[in-house]
Amino acid sequence: MRKIITLTLLFALGIQVLIAGGYQVRLQGQKQTGIGLIGTPFNYGASSIFYNPGSLSFMKDDYSFSGGVSGIFSNVIFRAQNSDYEATTDNPTGTPFYFYGAGKVIDDMAVGIGVYTPFGSSTKWADDWAGRNLIQEISLQTIFIQPTVSYKLSDKIGLGAGLTIATGSVDLRRRIVPPVDGQFQMEGNTTAIGFNAGLYLNPIEKLKIGVDYRSKMTMKIDDGSTSFTEIPTALSDNFPASGNFSAELPLPANLDAGIAYAFNEKLTLAVEMNLVFWSAYDSLIIDFKENNEQLVDSRNPREYDNSLILRLGGEYKISDKLVARAGIYYDPTPTNEDYFTPETVSLNTFAFTLGLSVMPVEGLSIDLSYLQLEGLEDDRMYTPDNFGGTYHARTFIPGIGVSYSF
Amino acid sequence: MKYRYLLYIMIIGLLFSCKPELDEYAYDSGSADFSTYVSLGNSLTAGYMNGSLYRTSQLNSFPSILAGQFAKMGGGAFEQPLMEGEYGIIAGKLKLGYSTDCLGATSLGPVPDDGALDPIASIGKMVNNMGVPGAKSGHLLFPGYAQFNPYFARFASDPNATVVGDAMAMNPTFFTLWIGNNDVLGYGTSGGVGDTITSQTWFAGYVQTIVETLTSAGAKGAIANIPDITNVPFFTTVPPNGLVLNQEQAAALNAALGSLGFQFAEGPNYFIIQDASSQIGFRQMVEGELLLLTVPQDALKCEYMGAVNPNTGAPNPIPQQYVLTLDQIDQIENAITGYNATISAIATNFNLAFVDFNAILKEVEEGIIADGETLTTEFVTGNAFSLDGIHLTAKGYAYVANEFIKAINMKYGSNVPMVSITNYEALELP
Numbered sequence: 119m120r121k122i123i124t125l126t127l128l129f130a131l132g133i134q135v136l137i138a139g140g141y142q143v144r145l146q147g148q149k150q151t152g153i154g155l156i157g158t159p160f161n162y163g164a165s166s167i168f169y170n171p172g173s174l175s176f177m178k179d180d181y182s183f184s185g186g187v188s189g190i191f192s193n194v195i196f197r198a199q200n201s202d203y204e205a206t207t208d209n210p211t212g213t214p215f216y217f218y219g220a221g222k223v224i225d226d227m228a229v230g231i232g233v234y235t236p237f238g239s240s241t242k243w244a245d246d247w248a249g250r251n252l253i254q255e256i257s258l259q260t261i262f263i264q265p266t267v268s269y270k271l272s273d274k275i276g277l278g279a280g281l282t283i284a285t286g287s288v289d290l291r292r293r294i295v296p297p298v299d300g301q302f303q304m305e306g307n308t309t310a311i312g313f314n315a316g317l318y319l320n321p322i323e324k325l326k327i328g329v330d331y332r333s334k335m336t337m338k339i340d341d342g343s344t345s346f347t348e349i350p351t352a353l354s355d356n357f358p359a360s361g362n363f364s365a366e367l368p369l370p371a372n373l374d375a376g377i378a379y380a381f382n383e384k385l386t387l388a389v390e391m392n393l394v395f396w397s398a399y400d401s402l403i404i405d406f407k408e409n410n411e412q413l414v415d416s417r418n419p420r421e422y423d424n425s426l427i428l429r430l431g432g433e434y435k436i437s438d439k440l441v442a443r444a445g446i447y448y449d450p451t452p453t454n455e456d457y458f459t460p461e462t463v464s465l466n467t468f469a470f471t472l473g474l475s476v477m478p479v480e481g482l483s484i485d486l487s488y489l490q491l492e493g494l495e496d497d498r499m500y501t502p503d504n505f506g507g508t509y510h511a512r513t514f515i516p517g518i519g520v521s522y523s524f
Numbered sequence: 525m526k527y528r529y530l531l532y533i534m535i536i537g538l539l540f541s542c543k544p545e546l547d548e549y550a551y552d553s554g555s556a557d558f559s560t561y562v563s564l565g566n567s568l569t570a571g572y573m574n575g576s577l578y579r580t581s582q583l584n585s586f587p588s589i590l591a592g593q594f595a596k597m598g599g600g601a602f603e604q605p606l607m608e609g610e611y612g613i614i615a616g617k618l619k620l621g622y623s624t625d626c627l628g629a630t631s632l633g634p635v636p637d638d639g640a641l642d643p644i645a646s647i648g649k650m651v652n653n654m655g656v657p658g659a660k661s662g663h664l665l666f667p668g669y670a671q672f673n674p675y676f677a678r679f680a681s682d683p684n685a686t687v688v689g690d691a692m693a694m695n696p697t698f699f700t701l702w703i704g705n706n707d708v709l710g711y712g713t714s715g716g717v718g719d720t721i722t723s724q725t726w727f728a729g730y731v732q733t734i735v736e737t738l739t740s741a742g743a744k745g746a747i748a749n750i751p752d753i754t755n756v757p758f759f760t761t762v763p764p765n766g767l768v769l770n771q772e773q774a775a776a777l778n779a780a781l782g783s784l785g786f787q788f789a790e791g792p793n794y795f796i797i798q799d800a801s802s803q804i805g806f807r808q809m810v811e812g813e814l815l816l817l818t819v820p821q822d823a824l825k826c827e828y829m830g831a832v833n834p835n836t837g838a839p840n841p842i843p844q845q846y847v848l849t850l851d852q853i854d855q856i857e858n859a860i861t862g863y864n865a866t867i868s869a870i871a872t873n874f875n876l877a878f879v880d881f882n883a884i885l886k887e888v889e890e891g892i893i894a895d896g897e898t899l900t901t902e903f904v905t906g907n908a909f910s911l912d913g914i915h916l917t918a919k920g921y922a923y924v925a926n927e928f929i930k931a932i933n934m935k936y937g938s939n940v941p942m943v944s945i946t947n948y949e950a951l952e953l954p
Contacts, residue, residue: 298953504893510546
């Protein structure tokens with residue numbers, strides 16, 4: 119029995135970064151990013167395809183295009199429990215991007231398509247760091263494509279929905295614990311389908327309300343590949359150089375609701391809450407296609423809780439050619455107290471944002487954003503591996519985008 | 525208030541820092557003084573590993589690991605009687621390798637790891653690590669012990685020196701003392717026939733004198749007690765009911781020995797062992813009795829040791845030096861209980877940090893997980909014990925060092941950081 123437990127622990131693999139991403143920050147529009155990542159109660163042109171398809175039909179012009187990219191500069195420092203051992207991540211820079219195009223088919227109806235990367239992350243610890251048995255490096259890429267239709271029921275109500283087609287890939291490396299003491303790597307990719315639906319209300323001119331729901335998606339990897347290297351010859355039959363695995367990862371549903379109020383022609387303030395249904399992430403099961411007495415499937419508890427993100431933002435029109443934005447939000451960790459892994463250091467996070475749009479000519483907007491996240495220092499533990507300590511994370515995300523409407 | 529503080533940090537962070545930081549670790553020696561640390565004990569203190577004491581094993585001894593941490597808060601240099609090479613001064617080192625048994629089956633297990641030995645000669649200097657493989661409690665006080673123990677001879681100041689005397693010559697400010705295993709282990713590893721158990725009275729007297737001396741100039745320290753040695757792999761790896769019979773063999777054995785009250789059945793059976801107290805000189809083992817790791821495996825497999833030779837009809841009981849009987853186990857456990865009562869009382873009387881390895885080994889038996897790695901008392905796969913089944917791996921010694929650190933921090937209000945056991949090696953599989 120003990121042996122089974124031990125060997126199960128050998129494969130306590132995790133890919134929660136795929137769905138938690140210390141960066142489920144929605145960098146899908148630089149204007150929204152600048153205002154605290156609030157998007158549901160706005161129509162910022164084509165980027166509403168992501169934030170609220172219901173408001174897309176409220177776009178002012180007949181055609182709207184928007185594209186942008188951000189750079190994620192993120193690092194985590196860790197100190198082992200009761201020790202002076204410290205480690206710092208050496209994360210590569212993440213570059214999420216987005217592109218949207220939308221047009222009005224008729225006056226009250228708009229269609230569009232968005233390509234964006236809502237989940238994507240890289241965590242890289244040193245290969246020989248003390249948590250190498252949990253994770254050395256994980257990298258994730260996802261691309262979502264979302265064709266969308268939006269209909270304006272009246273001047274006060276808009277509805278919209280899109281089909282979300284997601285492709286994702288994950289690459290993970292970690293150490294296999296002694297006495298095996300080998301190197302493990304797995305990679306896989308998959309596609310999944312979901313939807314994004316939104317409702318937009320503009321009951322009085324100064325007040326805008328948005329509600330958006332993005333469905334849960336299950337990323338099911340069927341034919342991922344595994345590789346074991348540096349395995350002792352005595353165990354090489356048990357840990358093959360190449361093999362296959364399958365695994366399922368839920369991307370949780372999101373329910374967003376926001377209100378924006380224009381106090382005057384220049385100043386708008388907005389609040390938004392995002393309910394993220396993280397409880398969908400109960401455990402991660404890695405199913406090795408070819409099992410043997412040493413290589414058994416692993417069930418890794420995660421037991422996430424739903425989380426509620428609260429956002430506050432404001433926008434100020436300095437002139438017809440210049441708009442400034444700022445926002446703050448608090449994103450509590452969805453992780454379970456007993457199951458915090460260094461794959462994704464998802465701490466209680468406090469963030470602020472800054473944004474600036476420059477409109478040199480009619481219809482053209484150059485959008486800058488800056489987001490800084492402070493993962494609040496905390497003592498965290500992954501109890502199945504008895505690995506824990508103090509974590510502190512800090513992330514800087516500058517972004518630039520262009521939108522054009524005509 | 526907390527958020528205002530955070531906001532403040534964030535603004536500073538925005539301006540100056542790209543990397544997250546943590547407060548500096550608060551190194552603190554508390555009321556202890558680690559400037560001159562000496563360690564006294566036996567092979568477990570010396571860093572014995574895989575049946576030998578060699579350079580790498582010494583570099584991973586628990587006192588060496590401890591001294592490395594002490595050095596961060598005032599600890600001075602820590603000299604060890606380091607070997608030059610990797611094979612020690614006495615042959616017998618083991619490594620994991622393949623061997624072929626009498627049945628022609630090849631399997632992975634401990635095999636001799638031979639190489640050039642270090643000379644048995646004094647290294648000509650005093651050392652901080654005075655762990656002497658083989659030492660019993662009384663040996664630390666015995667003038668001339670260097671003439672009997674080549675490990676002590678390597679660093680003794682004089683052929684007539686005592687270990688404790690040499691320790692005091694270092695003017696220690698801090699010591700660790702882990703002694704007493706050999707006062708009972710020699711009895712255990714010889715199947716209760718090659719050595720005697722030190723009496724409780726003598727043991728208490730020895731340890732009292734050692735600690736009195738070590739603390740006489742004001743040194744502080746930590747003392748550790750004795751684990752139940754019958755739970756280490758040396759005694760638990762070979763199953764006493766490893767006599768696996770088919771129906772025919774069981775019937776044959778019952779025919780031969782049934783009249784004497786022996787019973788054999790298809791499947792695993794308890795081996796036949798020598799027992800002088802039995803009228804016929806041998807009997808079957810019973811549950812709870814132990815076979816030693818040194819029992820000749822080929823004899824068990826091919827020479828009917830522990831069974832009856834079907835060709836001659838002669839029983840071939842396992843000699844008693846490979847067996848611990850229930851009575852012997854009782855004696856060992858009673859001795860350890862008594863020693864530990866002494867050690868615990870002395871720890872209290874002398875106000876020393878106390879490490880309860882008796883309890884810790886029981887935890888390891890259940891399995892301990894640290895940084896994803898598991899330590900158990902299982903042979904080879906348990907990561908904690910080296911190939912001799914008695915001494916630890918580097919990983920095991922790192923765990924021991926952490927337990928000392930815990931006890932020292934608790935006693936002296938210090939904040940010595942623990943080490944990460946992932947950074948220490950277990951056994952290397954070929």
